[in-house]
Amino acid sequence: MRRKAVSSILSQVPRVQTASSRPLAPILAITPASRRYSSHPPNAKLNQQVQFNTSTYLSHTTSTSLANPELPSSIRTSGNTSKLNLYQAINSALSTALSTDERAILFGEDVAFGGVFRCSSNLLDRFGPDRVFNTPLNELGIIGFGIGYASHSHANTAIAEIQFGDYVFPAFDQIVNEAAKYRYRGASEFNCGGLTIRMPVMGVGHGALYHSQSPEAFFAHVPGLKVVVPRGPVQAKGLLLQSIRERNPVIFMEPKILYRAAVEEVPVDDFTLPLEKAEVLAKGSDITVISYGTPLYTVELAAKAAKEMLGVSVEVIDLRTVYPWDKETVFESVKKTGRCIIVHEAPRGGGLGGEIAACIQESCFLNLEAPVGRVTGWDVHMGLIFEQFNVPDVVRVFDTIKKTMDY
Numbered sequence: 001m002r003r004k005a006v007s008s009i010l011s012q013v014p015r016v017q018t019a020s021s022r023p024l025a026p027i028l029a030i031t032p033a034s035r036r037y038s039s040h041p042p043n044a045k046l047n048q049q050v051q052f053n054t055s056t057y058l059s060h061t062t063s064t065s066l067a068n069p070e071l072p073s074s075i076r077t078s079g080n081t082s083k084l085n086l087y088q089a090i091n092s093a094l095s096t097a098l099s100t101d102e103r104a105i106l107f108g109e110d111v112a113f114g115g116v117f118r119c120s121s122n123l124l125d126r127f128g129p130d131r132v133f134n135t136p137l138n139e140l141g142i143i144g145f146g147i148g149y150a151s152h153s154h155a156n157t158a159i160a161e162i163q164f165g166d167y168v169f170p171a172f173d174q175i176v177n178e179a180a181k182y183r184y185r186g187a188s189e190f191n192c193g194g195l196t197i198r199m200p201v202m203g204v205g206h207g208a209l210y211h212s213q214s215p216e217a218f219f220a221h222v223p224g225l226k227v228v229v230p231r232g233p234v235q236a237k238g239l240l241l242q243s244i245r246e247r248n249p250v251i252f253m254e255p256k257i258l259y260r261a262a263v264e265e266v267p268v269d270d271f272t273l274p275l276e277k278a279e280v281l282a283k284g285s286d287i288t289v290i291s292y293g294t295p296l297y298t299v300e301l302a303a304k305a306a307k308e309m310l311g312v313s314v315e316v317i318d319l320r321t322v323y324p325w326d327k328e329t330v331f332e333s334v335k336k337t338g339r340c341i342i343v344h345e346a347p348r349g350g351g352l353g354g355e356i357a358a359c360i361q362e363s364c365f366l367n368l369e370a371p372v373g374r375v376t377g378w379d380v381h382m383g384l385i386f387e388q389f390n391v392p393d394v395v396r397v398f399d400t401i402k403k404t405m406d407y
Helices: 002-010 062-066 086-100 123-127 139-152 169-179 233-245 295-310 327-337 352-367 394-406
Strands: 081-085 104-108 132-134 157-161 195-201 226-228 250-255 263-267 279-282 287-291 314-318 321-323 340-347 373-377
Touching (some): 062 081, 062 263, 081 086, 086 104, 086 123, 086 157, 086 233, 104 139, 123 132, 139 169, 139 195, 226 233, 233 263, 279 295, 287 327, 287 394, 295 340, 295 394, 327 340, 340 394, 352 373, 373 394
Parallel strands (some): 104 132, 104 157, 157 195, 195 250, 226 250, 287 314, 287 340
Antiparallel strands (some): 081 263, 226 321, 279 314
16 A cells, blocks of 8 residues: 555656656646646746756755855865755765665665665665665564664664654654663663664645655654754755764654755765754845745745845745754844744644744844744645645745735
């Protein structure tokens, strides 16, 4: 059943061709009559299909990729990049991690043949069945094994894959009550810090109840964990390598619609990017918009519309690590602009937006010119044909920017 559902999802995921990907029909080639899920209206002015190949949040040339000041100087001067989509960047990171750490292992459901999204393609052939292997269809067992392996030796590195973030909940107890507390319970004498848990998350257009959830807030309530969400291939490779080498348990959430849609020039060599550090994607003076993962591209379109139609200068921040998140960067921006909204796909109630808004109110109250806004998923289950009505769209983000500016 899972593979059938995955095949259905993959058949409609928007794709951008890279050097090693096959040409596939884009999502827009599907006729409206054949669709059985919500989509953008053909004459929409704001809610249009996101064109990732034009996004300024992605590095489309070698020079822009290597200009990233967070990259090591050796990488920035090498000039060695390759055009990869997000799943290929994940594959590159996993290959690098396994080749540079002989005690690293990769495991999960179907990872040996490449995984349902092909993130682990060819790794079994390169590193053998002792280091890349399938597990039973048992998330609790996957994480339990990962904790055991990582805790057996401080040098052990366990990279566990949960096939979809929606399936992580059977392992919730292992993650929250075991992995997160292991170091504290052992008074730092033993821990499972070498554990990284990867999972695809967020909407895909028609994933419905069990293939489009955003569970990050569940884990952002738990001391001892770090929760990371990359927005594109460069971030995915650098943040994943840092997560794997981090000696604390990390939940690494990969926005599934970006696996094939987001393409960048990615440094070929080994590099890491810092955890717990947000990135300012666009400088602005009037309002701060905070987001992470897929919604950042919706924010980009809304910010462009706000500039053109309202004359509003929007500063956009990508949290990247959503727990613990970078308060310093956020507060500095909000104190400058005086206005702020937070955007995420997860439901509003108990979401990360509420925590961020509360912290901004506590630390930036005297600088605020308007209440902190939130644009989120609704507090309902994700419906198969109504997914586009649930996740934040350009109109909702644009409208919240306008209301916040007019307050």
